[in-house]
Amino acid sequence: MIKSLIDGPLWYFSLAVFCIGVLWQLARIVFTAGKTDLSVARGSAGSGAWRNIFTRFLPRKEIAPQIGIQIVAGYMFHLGLFALLFFAAPHVLFLEEHILGFGWTAMPHWAFIVASQFAFLGLIILWLRRMLNSVGRLISTLDDHIAAILTFIVMLTGCFALLKGFSELRLLHRFTVELLLIYFPFSCLMHAFTFIPSRAFTGAWFGRRGIDA
Amino acid sequence: MIHRESDVRIPTLLLLMCMLFLQFQVHAADPPPPPGMVSTVPGAELWRKVRQRDGKSTDGISQVKGVDAGILINTQGDRWARFRINKLSPYGSIALAVVFLVIVLFFVLRGKIGIDGGLSGRMVHRFSDYERIVHWTLAIVFIFLAITGLILLLGRPLLIPLLGKEAFSLLASAGKEGHNLFGPIFLISLLMMLFSFVRRNIYEKGDLTWLLKGGGFIGEGHVSGGFFNMGEKTWYWIVILIGLLISISGLVLVMPNFGQSRIIMEISHVLHVLGAVVLIAVSIGHMYLGSFGTEGTAEGMKTGYVDINWVEAHHDRWAKECHEKNLVISAEEYARILGKKAESGELLATEQEQGK
Amino acid sequence: MARMKFYCDAERCVECNACVTACKNEHEIPWGVNRRRVVTIKDGEQGERSLSVACMHCSDAPCAVVCPVDCFYTTSDGIVLHDKDICIGCGYCFYACPFGAPQFPESSAFSSRGKMDKCTFCAGGPEQDHSSEETRKYGRNRLSEGKLPLCAEMCSTKALLAGDADVLSDIYRKRVINRGASAFNWGVNFNNSKLQG
Numbered sequence: 203m204i205k206s207l208i209d210g211p212l213w214y215f216s217l218a219v220f221c222i223g224v225l226w227q228l229a230r231i232v233f234t235a236g237k238t239d240l241s242v243a244r245g246s247a248g249s250g251a252w253r254n255i256f257t258r259f260l261p262r263k264e265i266a267p268q269i270g271i272q273i274v275a276g277y278m279f280h281l282g283l284f285a286l287l288f289f290a291a292p293h294v295l296f297l298e299e300h301i302l303g304f305g306w307t308a309m310p311h312w313a314f315i316v317a318s319q320f321a322f323l324g325l326i327i328l329w330l331r332r333m334l335n336s337v338g339r340l341i342s343t344l345d346d347h348i349a350a351i352l353t354f355i356v357m358l359t360g361c362f363a364l365l366k367g368f369s370e371l372r373l374l375h376r377f378t379v380e381l382l383l384i385y386f387p388f389s390c391l392m393h394a395f396t397f398i399p400s401r402a403f404t405g406a407w408f409g410r411r412g413i414d415a
Numbered sequence: 416m417i418h419r420e421s422d423v424r425i426p427t428l429l430l431l432m433c434m435l436f437l438q439f440q441v442h443a444a445d446p447p448p449p450p451g452m453v454s455t456v457p458g459a460e461l462w463r464k465v466r467q468r469d470g471k472s473t474d475g476i477s478q479v480k481g482v483d484a485g486i487l488i489n490t491q492g493d494r495w496a497r498f499r500i501n502k503l504s505p506y507g508s509i510a511l512a513v514v515f516l517v518i519v520l521f522f523v524l525r526g527k528i529g530i531d532g533g534l535s536g537r538m539v540h541r542f543s544d545y546e547r548i549v550h551w552t553l554a555i556v557f558i559f560l561a562i563t564g565l566i567l568l569l570g571r572p573l574l575i576p577l578l579g580k581e582a583f584s585l586l587a588s589a590g591k592e593g594h595n596l597f598g599p600i601f602l603i604s605l606l607m608m609l610f611s612f613v614r615r616n617i618y619e620k621g622d623l624t625w626l627l628k629g630g631g632f633i634g635e636g637h638v639s640g641g642f643f644n645m646g647e648k649t650w651y652w653i654v655i656l657i658g659l660l661i662s663i664s665g666l667v668l669v670m671p672n673f674g675q676s677r678i679i680m681e682i683s684h685v686l687h688v689l690g691a692v693v694l695i696a697v698s699i700g701h702m703y704l705g706s707f708g709t710e711g712t713a714e715g716m717k718t719g720y721v722d723i724n725w726v727e728a729h730h731d732r733w734a735k736e737c738h739e740k741n742l743v744i745s746a747e748e749y750a751r752i753l754g755k756k757a758e759s760g761e762l763l764a765t766e767q768e769q770g771k
Numbered sequence: 772m773a774r775m776k777f778y779c780d781a782e783r784c785v786e787c788n789a790c791v792t793a794c795k796n797e798h799e800i801p802w803g804v805n806r807r808r809v810v811t812i813k814d815g816e817q818g819e820r821s822l823s824v825a826c827m828h829c830s831d832a833p834c835a836v837v838c839p840v841d842c843f844y845t846t847s848d849g850i851v852l853h854d855k856d857i858c859i860g861c862g863y864c865f866y867a868c869p870f871g872a873p874q875f876p877e878s879s880a881f882s883s884r885g886k887m888d889k890c891t892f893c894a895g896g897p898e899q900d901h902s903s904e905e906t907r908k909y910g911r912n913r914l915s916e917g918k919l920p921l922c923a924e925m926c927s928t929k930a931l932l933a934g935d936a937d938v939l940s941d942i943y944r945k946r947v948i949n950r951g952a953s954a955f956n957w958g959v960n961f962n963n964s965k966l967q968g
Contacts, residue, residue, distance in 0.1 A: 271545055311670075312880040315596055323600050326552050334547045336718070342756045359598050362589035365860055367886055370585055424800035461820050462779055464812060478788050479808035481871070482878075487810045487824060488869050496867035567839050567861070575841055580857055584840045588859040595882045669882045679868045682865070 205369070208377050216380035223387025224395060231396065243410050250409015251402040258401050272331055279324025283357075285309065285317035292366075318361065325354055349391050354381050435446040467489065482674050497683040503685065507522040507692040508569050514696040518703050530728045538720040539737045545689050547716055549611050553604040553654075554599055561695050563590035563597075567616050568688060602662040607766035609655050621732065642733040653697055661690040720749055774849040775855070775892055775914075776936040777923065778943060779823045780952070782896070783930035786811050786821035790931055794825075798910025804874040823922070823931050826851060826890035827874035834864035834873060849894040849936075857906045861882040866950055892933070893920040894923035898963045949960040 252394035257266070260266075261273055287293060298305030309317070329350045332338045356378045363371035408414075465487045477484040525641070542550070566574065566587060575583050628638045638644070664683040667675060675683075706713050711725035723743050726734040733734035737743055745754075785813050794800065794807045807825035828851045835843035835851065841865075842857035853864075862884055865873040872879030875884035895912030898905035906911060913921065932939050 223491050308474045315881040315905055319600050329552050335544050361593050364592040365588050382706050433859045475810040475812040476814050477808050479805040483871055493833040493871055500836055571839055571841050587840050591859050609883040627949040670880045671878045672880050682864050764959040
């Protein structure tokens with residue numbers, strides 16, 4: 203009963219919530235028109251946008267030493283998660299069979315595990331920094347904690363289901379993924395889609411004013 | 416080979432081998448056999464070799480490629496299996512239970528170790544963000560590994576009767592995969608711990624006195640100590656050394672792709688379990704002393720600041736240094752650092768958050 | 772009650788590896804897994820002997836002792852089987868087994884070995900006899916059809932024997948008596964022996 207629910211209706215429901223939610227959120231951003239900028243352009247908005255997209259991959263020199271561990275852990279987590287999400291053999295197979303209809307070469311098993319180890323260590327460090335740094339704790343909202351813990355639980359259940367053959371563990375992983383998909387569009391996790399547009403927006407704004415940042 | 420009572424094959428075989436051996440002796444007294452004649456009693460010698468009676472392992476060859484494929488009979492495996500099930504598993508659980516009871520007993524008898532004069536509210540910075548992150552990363556990973564490891568070690572006698580085989584198998588599989596994946600993370604956070612804390616954990620002059628006075632557990636009053644006292648330093652080195660032992664033996668177990676022989680795996684397994692039991696036992700004590708065992712200690716790993724009276728009581732040599740360098744901050748300053756109003760302890764940022 | 776055993780006669784085994792091949796073919800065993808193997812001692816030297824070895828279905832099996840999830844069981848025929856639905860692929864049975872019988876489909880890093888596979892004495896597993904599940908996980912179930920393990924049935928020199936322990940020891944006793952008789956006659960020759968069993 204639960205198995206057919208998780209594999210069937212709940213999966214399609216969460217996928218629909220995810221897709222519609224993300225599109226709705228992106229549309230909301232696009233159609234929220236700001237005031238028309240009447241000032242005389244002192245620089246190119248386009249080049250400012252492009253520059254900002256790339257320069258923001260690195261921290262500003264002035265604050266880099268203070269947030270070193272955050273930068274390292276952040277890259278560990280995001281690169282690890284990207285690799286294991288799109289290049290782990292079971293995920294590639296799942297995308298091919300259930301969503302896309304085509305697949306690509308997956309990583310070997312050991313690389314999958316190493317990627318997830320990086321992701322786990324990065325996520326633990328990032329969440330601990332959120333909790334232990336006095337400023338980090340103050341600026342964290344409930345949403346941040348739920349997003350971090352939910353992501354951790356999804357990864358952990360995925361790790362539990364590594365040995366194929368236990369359908370209950372696979373279902374547990376799939377269930378937590380469905381929860382994450384439903385939560386995703388209404389939370390800070392949307393940064394997966396918005397981080398490039400927001401950088402571009404800020405960069406264009408700066409560029410138009412001739413600010414070299 | 417396994418001892419079996421109902422099996423008639425082995426006694427029969429032994430009887431036959433004795434017969435053949437007697438024949439061989441009769442035969443030996445006769446004139447030498449004609450050339451080309453092969454001894455008819457190779458059985459005894461062959462089986463002696465296969466069973467490694469002479470203590471040496473006999474390497475045969477096999478067309479099948481695999482770990483130890485050429486070894487016909489592995490005589491160590493059964494000994495290891497029975498050591499694990501009869502010694503490691505029961506004595507390990509008894510040791511952990513005893514440590515737990517001793518700590519409960521200590522808490523009942525001695526109670527919380529307080530500070531003379533109570534907490535002052537004036538604080539000293541003890542651990543940086545990075546040091547606390549390293550500590551809690553190691554702690555989270557360690558607790559996860561301890562729980563999943565104990566499930567594998569003690570699950571069969573303790574959990575199968577409760578859960579049944581199917582449910583326990585799910586738990587054990589999840590635990591095993593989690594244990595294998597988090598093991599290397601433990602090693603990395605252990606190395607972070609090694610490098611960030613090593614400088615202050617080298618033993619120095621006053622430490623012997625601390626040991627001789629029993630660390631303050633025996634008798635009344637507190638014992639002199641530096642930034643870390645003797646007990647904390649010893650705990651640090653236990654974590655590092657046994658942690659490295661567990662990590663290396665764990666890596667040997669988790670990487671069967673390098674084709675280690677079974678005896679190496681068995682030795683690694685025993686070292687891994689022994690080290691883990693010791694580390695878990697001592698860590699129970701550390702968790703007790705760090706949380707509700709002593710007043711004011713947990714603060715250092717939560718906010719990074721400790722009360723100056725706590726420092727005076729447990730680390731008087733470091734307290735002297737703090738006073739000399741004027742490192743003590745007031746309660747108001749401390750509250751400001753945490754972003755709280757000094758009196759009420761409310762969050763300053765609360766209104767901002769709600770306004771958002 | 773019958774007690775099933777394998778016995779390999781070292782005087783007869785010629786290391787043809789047909790038992791290994793037959794087993795792999797009969798049970799459609801994946802690449803890298805060999806439920807049976809032939810080991811040659813003193814290869815190329817005087818006194819070279821070969822033995823075919825697989826799970827010996829011990830009465831007090833170390834694998835069953837050490838298994839952390841207790842997935843082994845012994846059938847009424849004395850055959851040691853395991854439940855692949857319970858197995859977690861930890862590899863402990865392989866370390867404990869005297870004969871190196873337990874095999875794993877993978878051996879990559881981070882201990883992803885997959886579910887253990889071993890000789891079933893051609894007796895399948897805990898599933899319904901001849902069900903497709905049983906065949907997929909454990910291979911053919913010949914015993915329930917009244918047949919003996921294929922490795923022994925097709926052994927060309929009849930070195931590998933499988934079946935009830937009493938019958939096997941009778942056969943082997945006769946062989947040894949004949950060999951002993953031949954030895955007295957200065958030649959390992961069945962026709963020369965006076966005490967034909």
